[in-house]
Amino acid sequence: QERLVESGGGLVQSGDSLRLSCLASGLTSGTYDMAWFRQAPAKAREFVAALRWNEETKYSDAVKGRFTISRGDSRNTIYLKMNSLRPEDSAVYYCAARWAYSYFGTEETDYNKWGQGTQVTVSS
Numbered sequence: 001q002e003r004l005v006e007s008g009g010g011l012v013q014s015g016d017s018l019r020l021s022c023l024a025s026g027l028t029s030g031t032y033d034m035a036w037f038r039q040a041p042a043k044a045r046e047f048v049a050a051l052r053w054n055e056e057t058k059y060s061d062a063v064k065g066r067f068t069i070s071r072g073d074s075r076n077t078i079y080l081k082m083n084s085l086r087p088e089d090s091a092v093y094y095c096a097a098r099w100a101y102s103y104f105g106t107e108e109t110d111y112n113k114w115g116q117g118t119q120v121t122v123s124s
Contacts, residue, residue: 002026004095009118012085020080022095031100036080038091045108053100085122092117
């Protein structure tokens, strides 16, 4: 059964760091594009970062230079390292996956597999 499970969220202070994990089971992660999205209360889900099957990465302007998406050695786990966190980064963070494509997916509709989300709260 294909499944994505996020972990690592929590309550931190402004300026702190946090690392989110997404464990992908039932997928051959090397042939999938992976991504992180986030959704704050009363806002639409937004793209955060993407990691293509060939290790290319892409970030939203809001997190570029602060967040890093990466793949674990086991290749069935991806991470989102978040540095210099700000209150506006507070959201539920979702891991997403799709079969590898020839272009980056930055829209919610580009992905067809989703985790349940993990809450990140940054206090000022």
